Amino acid sequence: MKRSQGKLRREALAYCAFGLLVSSAVLGCDGSSRATANTQQPTMVLPSLVSQGQGPPLLQLSSAIPGMTLTTVRDVPLPGVLETTGQIAFDDRRVANIICRVTGRIEQVHVSQWDYVRRGQPIVTLYSPDFMTAEAEYLQAQQTAPALAAGGAGNVAFARSLVDAARRKLELLGIEPDQIAAIKTAAPLFTMRAPISGIVVQNQALRGSAVNPGDVLYYVGSLDDVWITADIYETDLARVHVGQKIEARTLAFPEQVFKGAVDRISPGIDPGTHTAQIRCTIRNPGWKLKPQMLARIRIITQAGRALVVPQMALVFDGDAYYAFVRVGRNRFERHEVSIASWNQAGYARVISGLVAGDQVVVAQSVQLNALWQQAHGEGS
Numbered sequence: 001m002k003r004s005q006g007k008l009r010r011e012a013l014a015y016c017a018f019g020l021l022v023s024s025a026v027l028g029c030d031g032s033s034r035a036t037a038n039t040q041q042p043t044m045v046l047p048s049l050v051s052q053g054q055g056p057p058l059l060q061l062s063s064a065i066p067g068m069t070l071t072t073v074r075d076v077p078l079p080g081v082l083e084t085t086g087q088i089a090f091d092d093r094r095v096a097n098i099i100c101r102v103t104g105r106i107e108q109v110h111v112s113q114w115d116y117v118r119r120g121q122p123i124v125t126l127y128s129p130d131f132m133t134a135e136a137e138y139l140q141a142q143q144t145a146p147a148l149a150a151g152g153a154g155n156v157a158f159a160r161s162l163v164d165a166a167r168r169k170l171e172l173l174g175i176e177p178d179q180i181a182a183i184k185t186a187a188p189l190f191t192m193r194a195p196i197s198g199i200v201v202q203n204q205a206l207r208g209s210a211v212n213p214g215d216v217l218y219y220v221g222s223l224d225d226v227w228i229t230a231d232i233y234e235t236d237l238a239r240v241h242v243g244q245k246i247e248a249r250t251l252a253f254p255e256q257v258f259k260g261a262v263d264r265i266s267p268g269i270d271p272g273t274h275t276a277q278i279r280c281t282i283r284n285p286g287w288k289l290k291p292q293m294l295a296r297i298r299i300i301t302q303a304g305r306a307l308v309v310p311q312m313a314l315v316f317d318g319d320a321y322y323a324f325v326r327v328g329r330n331r332f333e334r335h336e337v338s339i340a341s342w343n344q345a346g347y348a349r350v351i352s353g354l355v356a357g358d359q360v361v362v363a364q365s366v367q368l369n370a371l372w373q374q375a376h377g378e379g380s
């Protein structure tokens with residue numbers, strides 16, 4: 001019995017020792033895990049502002065942002081063809097507002113909207129006592145002129161001035177010289193003619209309607225030649241000049257090339273887009289080009305240069321794009337950048353704000369912008 005009790009006591013002690021070993025191992029592993037977790041905790045990046053005298057403050061980071069990469073702004077060659085998108089419009093030298101010059105009413109309408117009219121073609125007949133009064137004065141001046149002229153040399157000039165004044169009054173009412181020469185009797189009806197050849201774009205003339213001086217009756221425009229107005233970036237202005245040949249294509253007629261030339265270059269620059277407008281005159285066979293259509297134009301010009309940067313380097317903040325340029329160790333300057341489309345996927349053309357050789361942040365640019373705002377007190 002004593003031997004059995006001693007054996008039981010030894011087994012219990014062995015179990016206790018094994019339990020202590022297991023507990024120590026578990027506690028050791030847990031402590032090691034906590035120590036490893038503590039060593040893997042990322043270091044917090046703290047932003048601050050550094051004054052640089054006259055310029056804007058720089059962003060200084062306490063340490064590098066993990067995963068941040070940089071790239072260089074590249075200067076690349078441009079081809080000898082400049083492409084842009086423009087909008088078609090009437091040539092304003094080939095349009096006319098046909099207005100009423102008397103008080104009266106519309107007796108007869110001879111043309112409707114979208115009709116083609118030729119210069120001198122009757123378009124509307126008006127009734128107005130103003131016509132009758134002016135014609136009567138003209139006929140009276142013609143009849144009395146010979147009698148006045150017989151009174152002496154001084155009366156000849158006076159008689160001629162009366163006829164000229166009456167004729168001028170008829171011209172101001174819109175009556176053309178051949179119509180004035182055909183007047184035999186005074187009448188209240190007068191037929192207006194088209195001043196140019198073209199399409200009736202708008203028709204405000206309704207039979208029986210009352211009209212007053214200044215009322216617009218028709219808007220007529222010619223489509224023989226049209227304008228294309230397009231935007232050109234200021235960096236490309238040196239490559240464009242008046243008289244350059246251009247080619248235009250439209251979605252409606254993709255296989256047809258419309259040819260023309262640069263007619264005018266705007267004297268000003270849009271400060272928001274850094275572009276200038278150019279106006280091109282285009283021949284329009286078959287009147288296929290319509291106002292407000294869009295067209296892709298190609299200007300044959302000399303080769304040039306352009307700056308390009310990855311789109312990931314650009315951060316849109318507020319209403320503008322920004323890029324961060326490295327100026328020292330963990331030190332950056334934020335630049336506002338004007339951009340345009342580029343023919344390589346994932347890249348943008350730089351119009352202003354960067355120069356060739358600038359080192360800009362690509363990966364983590366959004367996080368860097370958040371730190372910039374935090375340093376300025378705009379974010380948390």
